[in-house]
Amino acid sequence: MNSAADMGGMHGFGPVVPEKNEPVFHEEWEGHSFALNMVTGVANLWNIDAFRFKRESLPPPEYLNLSYYGLWTRTLELMMLEYGIATPEELKAGHAIAPFKQAPRAVTAADCDNMVRCARPFSRPAPGPALFKVGDKVRAKNMHPKHHTRLPRYTRGHVGEIARIVGCHVFPDSNASNLGEDPHWLYTVRFDGHELWGADSDPKVRVCIEAWEPYLEKP
Amino acid sequence: MAYDQHDHDRLELSETQLRVRALETVLTEKGYVDPAALDLLIETYETKVGPHNGARVVAKAWTDPAYRARLFKEATSAIAELGFAGRQGEHIVALENTPKRHNMVVCTLCSCYPWPVLGLPPVWYKSAPYRSRAVADPRGVLKDFGITLPKDTEIRVWDSTSEIRYLVVPMRPPGTEGWNEDKLAELVTRDSMIGAGLPKSPKDVK
Amino acid sequence: MNGGQDIGGMDGFGPVQPEPNEPVFHSQWEKRAFALTLAAGVAGGWNIDMSRFARENRPPNEYLTMSYYQIWFAALEAMLKERALVSDDEIAVGQTLKAPKPVSCILKADDVARVLYHGDPTERETKTKPAFKAGDRVRAKMMNPVTHTRLPRYVRGHLGTIDRVIGCHVFPDSNAAGAGENPQWLYTVRFDGGELWGADADPSVTVSVDAWEPYLLPT
């Protein structure tokens, strides 16, 4: 979807303001918002693409005005409601309201330690040969799906070059809608700044993205 | 628990209200604005200029073929014949709806709107949902207004990016044969002249 | 600028919600803000493109959260302050603290009807010939100026057809920057929905924009 999250190339947000000696979390609750997002992931309550889709589906004014972890907490609430983990009454009350179903097994510290350390790759066996090879010119499709996608708007319709064949990876467009992992070939595609931003832009800038095969076409 | 846009708005509004009053006072004290001019401006757009102007134009185009021809050729002057002209209507283009083509007007970049014929735009016309979707999904927007057009009707969306202002001339409803202009004008709704609605049915006026 | 105003094609804002029997203004302050904007424009001497830029030139999260007349009013304040006609402390206390600067004219009640009826036409005489004629295929330029422009992002880079040669009109990109009217030929350009929104778009939709010649390239 063309959401507020897709902000590459937008103007008006002002300068980047780095913070000296920035703490990992600015408030205690931010650490908890973060940890809750991780544990719900470990518990496999939903997949990461579905979570991203929910987050970017918020109305743009709300998305753009929430703080970073505020956005996570808001998304967690919505996911818990959608996946039947909590009711609106429970979120309002701040605790479980009987009768409720106990989870089959709780995520433990050992599970989390495992998640932090061990690889959980997104690569999958290839269903067939890759359509493009390194050096091929490709056009990012001009597509505007209503579902989750990871093809930024600023690249759509533009011609780039395959810089690398990454492998065959879980396809977010399908995964986010719980339609399965539907793995596709993934490429690093390199675009010239001129192609993306026009003749007046800096001639020495290039932008690379990862694009799944269904995002690309022969120019 | 949910983000309450309403509470947020209320807070903001009271603050804006105070600032508007403060600014009006200062501008008046400094002699930059004439308070009587302010009152007149408000009165003009609250009571005088509005969609009833556009409705006169449409009703005349429905009954007077020569006028209709002038309207589609050179709308600004044809509309001025009826006494409507000026601010935010310096260059007007009339768009003809036909059984095969439906026109719809939007301003994605701000809120351009033909003031002399339609008055000031409604909130929905200026809202992000309309501005974002009218160009990409006009059929979906029409559904928000309860309208479904036949699938093979061409929809032409006009994004008002310059100082040209667009007025949709909807199709004359059947069953209005022999009606006079005044009576026909009652059928012409504001939304039908934006392309987000259709004229009223003759039943609603009889 | 690619600001919060340029939202054509963005998802997530929800349905359009028409208000039955909507009043022209929703509160007293909206009326005053509206009238002040029109009246003070005469004293301030700015043009409509400067007003538009003053409205859109703010962080997109702010732009998308403010109500319509809040944006108008904020732009009015900004333009008055920029020209030192009113200062922040004067607005804060609601009193004149500094002597007024001389201005060339103000809007008198007696002139309101005439000024509104006359409007502010933007067509200008020219000796130049238009570069395009009706039926020509043109491409909207890929450009991303940080200054004011009226070429929406969703048409940039796309192919359209000249529908009509409108005339020679004040060029907003110059006019907004105070760089003069710099009149340019203006065209209505029609784009097919499929060209703008991709292969899955509704084939019965076309979108027209008015585009000045510097926005267009021959194909």
Add this chain to the structure above:
Amino acid sequence: MTHAHNHGHDFHHEHGSELSEMQLRTLAIETILLEKGYIEQAAIDELIETYEKKIGPRNGAQVVAKAWVDPKFRKWLLEDGTAAIGSLGFGGRSGNHLVALENTPLLHNMVVCTLCSCYPWAVLGLPPLWYKSAPYRSRAVADPRGVLKDFGIELPKDTEIRVWDSTAELRYMVVPMRPAGTEGWSEEKLADLVTRDSMIGTGFPKSPKYLK
């Protein structure tokens, strides 16, 4: 499992702000998940501890320092970031597919995630606020030189700037150029020069003067 309050997680209260509301709402989620048996309190504690104290840019700095002194490791790192970095014990979450980008006098790399906030946690920890902010996300791809100016950095005009937008599950880290005047330094000492921002591409390593 009882209320999260009983486990030493009494959130600070800040009335009347977005923060206090978010504290309550976050606490509500945690309490419900605990009560329904989805999570153990210790799991939450462990995660916060891990990312607050254990995993951070120090990991990445070790990778860079090793690449500076060990040409074979450098080659491996640039060819297969995940395996090379894994050999130092870093990997796992947000580090399953790591790619190292080599800065040279002619090429400067910079990493962003325009669509959300993807970041190589395994080597850099959690991202700073500015990395997740709208100003960085919107401008890094269109005006990277302008963004670098916000960090007080100006590159020669003819240096190519390559921006990497993390749209998939690949995670990028930049290998900055080794500062001159560090000949013969140990890996540990070199690692002290490697800043977080230099591994994102919005900064340079510290000058050796600062450590001498």
